[in-house]
Amino acid sequence: MAALLIMVVCLLGSGAAAAGQFQECRVAIDIGHSLRDPGAISARGVPEYRFNRHMARLLLARLQQDPQFRGSFLVNETGEAVPLASRPAIAAARGAAIFLSIHHDSVYPEQLSKWVYQGRLLDVCDLFSGHSIFFSGKNGNPEASLRLARGIGRAMRQAGLRPTLHHAGRGNKVLLDRELGIYAFDNLAVLKNADMPAVLFECGVIKNSQEEVKLCDPSYQQRLVEALYTALKEYCTGKRPAF
């Protein structure tokens, strides 16, 4: 009887240890911009918000396959004009451990040229392509934000993706790491108002007519999502996920 009891206690103990192997890591995935103020317009005339919402939903679906991330959620799925500064507060109120803002990139006005697509005269720029990663040195946890940014940069490189460097020295953006495509952008409202680690990820340049096609390709989208998941998993567990 005593032996049986000990065995039961041991089994319960090992179960508890197994259940405690991960700590919940809730990610707030912020959909950049809104329906009314949709951000950049792609080379083919599609508003950035739509790209952001699609990628954010894909990332959420990927994260929710992992019990550690099951509590993750979207910020601004309805596309309302939520002020940038209040988005981190929404994330904090729902217990987010990480704030990740999803965007698609543009270029600077003098870099644009014109092309005609389906009878419409539109802006285009095929000079730059690739993702970029922003963090704010003024947010509540800049060291952790930079660590997460580096993890995302490494995961992108390991997925064979190269960053764009066209933001270097523009405005208050400082290129910190050209290999990983990481910029410090201290006054970015959506990041500096966050108390938790916060990163803004630009998936790619939608003003680039060729990159726009890639960014609409489900296999390319999945590559980006998988790299983001890998980086988030590594950040939350301290090690790379096993596949």
Ligand SMILES: [Zn+2]
């Ligand atoms: Zn944007």
